[in-house]
Amino acid sequence: MKYKIQRVLVIGLGLIGGSFAKALKSRRLVEEVLGYDRNLDDCHLGVRLGVIDRVAEDLPLALTTADLVVLAVPVKVMEQVLVEVAPHLSPKTLLTDVGSTKLNIIQAAERVLGRLPSTFIPGHPIAGAEKSGVRAADADLFERHKVILTPTEASDSEATLQIARLWQAVGAEVLQMDPARHDQVLAATSHLPHMLAFSLVDTLAHEEENRDIFRYAAGGFRDFTRIAASDPVMWHDICQANRDALLKQIDQFSAGLGKLRQAIATGDSQSLLGIFTRARVAREHFSRLLAGSAYSHSNQAIDLKILPGSQLQGELQVPGDRSISHRAVVLAALAEGVSDLYGFLEGEDSLATLQALRDMGVVIEGPHQGHVRIYGVGLQGLQPAPGPLYLGHSIVSMRLLMGILAAQPFASELCGDEALNQASMESVMRPLRAMGAWIESAENFCPPIRITPVAQLLGRQHRLPQASAQVKSALLLAGLYAQGSTQVLSPGSSRDHTERLLSAMEYPLEQSIHEAQERVALLSEGALKPLNLDIPGDFMAALALVVAALITPQATLRLKKIGVNPTRTQAFTLLQRMGAKLELHALEMHSGEPVAEVRVSSSLLQGISLSAEESASLGDNLLFIVVAAMHAQSASELIFAKPLSSAQIAGLEQLQRLGAKLAWVDAKHLQITPAALKGGEIKGELEANIQLALVVAAVGAEQEVRLQQAQILLTAFPELIEQAQSAGLRIHKESD
Ligand SMILES: NC(=O)C1=CN([C@@H]2O[C@H](COP(=O)(O)OP(=O)(O)OC[C@H]3O[C@@H](n4cnc5c(N)ncnc54)[C@H](O)[C@@H]3O)[C@@H](O)[C@H]2O)C=CC1
Ligand SMILES: O=C(O)C(=O)Cc1ccc(O)cc1
Known part of the structure; x- marks a missing residue:
């Protein structure tokens, strides 16, 4: 079906409906924008403010002549408005909404309309303000903001495309999501933070010296509670509409707050630092993910210009060794105690691994001017990560971590960027499976890699088809957990930084070269002593x-x-x-x-x-x-x-x-x-x-x-x- 959007009718001329109408009108994206609101004064104000072209005085007529109807009323009112609208919609009229929750609106549409029409494309702009009403309408509100469309199974793809184009035309970035997933994600990212802000301000406002508290409130309070000025009725409706998902998030948050309380009460510095550093790094990490540049200092293309006539003179200290930096953080995380690494190279591999280790509960301070302090958790101290471990571009991070995770008593998933997800992990997967590990991959041994816990890895003798420091290291790491000795034989030698670090950490192992064949054997079970390491120049x-x-x-x-x-x-x-x-x-x-x-x-x-x-x-x-x-x-x-x-x-x-x-x-x-x-x-x-x-x-x-x-x-x-x-x-x- 082809759709042509010439006349748009917006029902509910508040902040969001008004802003969308104004954005369409001011950019001349359609021929006519009509507005309807239960509050007629707001409709006329809308015309005066240039938000809409015309008031839909005769709603049924406006509905039959509109190409697109946008429902922008509070979520609780959606069903009632749908009842008013339904009799006048033609099979060609596109219908969308802007509600903050999705499942309940889709269910309401199903109840009212009998079945979901192919022309109904639910949507949600993730943009707003603490203000409401038509006066707050802003034609640029959606610029560089996300809009989530949640097409139903009945939704026509051409109709979805038309709605997506319209949002893009007002400056938004359009995403698609399953409606149930939308409600879960928004419960965590939008609804819970609003609850916390409302609750914090309400709690403090009840305290006796509340005047003083607010008078002396620091910037943090202001930043954190900005959204407590949002419309109470709207948030009342959202709480009811997304009840179950929101309750789940509140429970998880309460458990987290409980842990923080416990750490404060018992003076547990390690847990406190753990929570704060993880949160801080996660915040930075997410900002970088959002900017599309996780683990690289810049995704922007940079050119280097090299001119003739260089004259190299003097004394120089080059950055720390890439491989040693990387292996040192991995081993230090598994050590019994605190390690200090100096001259650490903040390369992509190391940063990806640092984040993964933090996700598994390791407290890591820095890197700060080449210094990293790692609070080792011991070989048995890693905790399951809250979600898949994202390793950016780093193949070596994935290989080394596979060695460790294959031996953990919890399941893990490892994934990376597009390039990493096309890299074969066969060279590590096969020998780890031979030790008894349960590892699955996507096609051709490529990530995502899924690891299921097994009772015990078994040490064995691995004969590598070709020398590879990465494969050897991954197998030695798995060997730290295996029953019986793990040996790796390689034709020719490869980098031995892992072996040297293990020795420096007093883990018993044996290395030899015999007839161009390198042999490394972990001798017995042991523990890793922490490191104090000045990483050599690369x-x-x-x-x-x-x-x-x-x-x-x-x-x-x-x-x-x-x-x-x-x-x-x-x-x-x-x-x-x-x-x-x-x-x-x-x-x-x-x-x-x-x-x-x-x-x-x-x-x-x-x-x-x-x-x-x-x-x-x-x-x-x-x-x-x-x-x-x-x-x-x-x-x-x-x-x-x-x-x-x-x-x-x-x-x-x-x-x-x-x-x-x-x-x-x-x-x-x-x-x-x-x-x-x-x-x-x-x-x-x-x-x-x-x-x-x-x-x-x-x-x-x-x-x-x-x-x-x-x-x-x-x-x-x-x-x-x-x-x-x-x-x-x-x-x-x-x-x-
Ligand atoms: N405010 C925000 O930050 C965001 C709000 N939303 C969603 O957008 C929708 C609208 O929210 P806002 O524009 O912020 O609210 P608002 O209060 O500014 O506007 C709602 C408008 O709907 C009108 N209305 C209420 N019942 C009506 C009825 N039965 N018939 C006709 N009009 C009626 C009201 O008079 C009002 O003008 C809500 O579903 C909300 O969940 C979505 C994203 C952000
Ligand atoms: O102002 C903020 O921080 C918001 O989170 C605005 C907002 C409020 C409700 C929504 O459904 C979407 C966005």
Whole structure:
């Protein structure tokens, strides 16, 4: 059916009806807006104020000629108005309402009309004010506000679309929801807060010194109680119309308030801090979710401009190691006692995991200038999260948490953003299932992941098909809970930060390498001691600066406290073989991790021949060696054990497009003839580590290079760009 909305009749010319009428009229969205209210004076006032074009003096006639009828009366009056309206509606008349509750209005329509018409599209604008009446009508009330449509099973989709378009045309964002769900959600988000505000003000107003209380009320009181000035009759009606959902919310809230009371009464600081930090973080989290930017510092596209002529000089401390930051928060949450982490990198992975841990009852202070304090709950202390754990973009968060959650005595659900929900979790799911875990996923092992508790995980020997630090760590985490020893065998070695942290926390484990096979075994059941950890500087960030210094003239850099874990530093060894003036000083151990000062200066590099084994152990650092080879005096040959990942190939293609001389002999053999980049634009959503390597290549370019979508890099390595800038790197954000 096609609908044309030329004449609109609004019944109930109060704040909402009046505002909608005025919004339609002032934007000339329809030919004529008629108004009807039981209070005739308000109708005439509506014409004078430019809210409506005409009063519907003859209601039956107005109803038969209207294309759309909008019911904007109090929810309790809806049924009575429907009785008046019903006889005059034609099968083509669209009917909608703006009531704050939905189920009761739909039920009323069913009673009055016999069955729900296809033209009835219930709606609810989530916009309002403490004012009421036609004088308060505001044509812009719905700008940037949400409107929830709750079409019934009978509603025609074309009719729904027409109503949605009209709301969009007055500036609203339209959502659709099942009517019952609407009433539950609104009970929590709108109706309960109004009850609290009314009740608080009422309670305080009864107290003896109420004058003083109100006179000295601080801003918090004013903010919290603004909505207690709302229309009492309207809220009386809403309470009755949404009784059951609202009672449920009041009960839940009362239980929460009871816990808070108990914590105050018993001086339970940990519980108090827990409630306040969780609430504070949740509030921030929701604000970010609403802004669509959870876990990333910015979703806005940022360009980076890299200019020729960088001169790197001085001393620098790079951000904390990404992997160690992430693993440390996970393990500290499971420790017996309070851990302090310094130099924590606020990367997307860590932030997603921090939030998930908080959702499971772990009290975490910070991050504040790199310091995070975590009140460990012990291996058995996690609590079920109130809902699904949302992990944003972070695959590693999901893998590690799967390892822990598979062993908990409660069920969990893990989900993420669109990209994460398309990532296969097979490599973790299969071995966890082999330990007895009950894990389900959507198609192709993709999230959402649902975990059902099982009595006991069983330790076993896992043979990974390929080395993966993430899979290994997830299995070791599950192993902390398993009966019997958990062992992970990997071909070749992968990052061992989890193992080193476990050792630093005095958890018994054994590591060995035998014939290029790495073996890690958790020895017996134990507990985790808390950490006091100064997180070493990120190796990849250091490598980026090292290569940048090597390929630019007159550079000398000292990078303080860099993590030089031998599972990561292969790239340094290769650069030294190419002739890099690169030295490690002041080597010492920090909580089981080797840390050193890295000194580097401009160098004349020679080309390199890289064996398949060497390139395999380079992992994510490969592209940095390619960039160094582009600036060597002679050609390089790189052999790969297996074809490169699509992310690495995308990075190499960008280099080639900008002038790098790369020649593929076959998919596992690359020749590099020295040549600097010319300049130009790097487009597309590349991974952060690939973008970082491209930035380094751009530092050695002949002309300006612009990196688009650099928010990806800035999210993974916040502050790195500013730090490099201060050391002389000619790099700028486009907004500069
Ligand atoms: N005020 C708010 O913040 C919001 C209110 N709503 C919903 O919108 C509807 C209207 O609320 P407001 O505009 O705020 O109230 P309001 O009090 O400003 O307006 C209601 C109007 O309906 C008229 N009315 C009452 N009974 C009538 C009858 N039998 N026939 C004709 N007219 C009648 C009244 O005279 C009044 O002008 C309610 O269902 C409310 O739940 C929805 C979103 C926000
Ligand atoms: O002013 C506020 O904070 C509101 O929450 C306004 C409001 C009141 C009732 C509704 O059905 C929708 C929105």
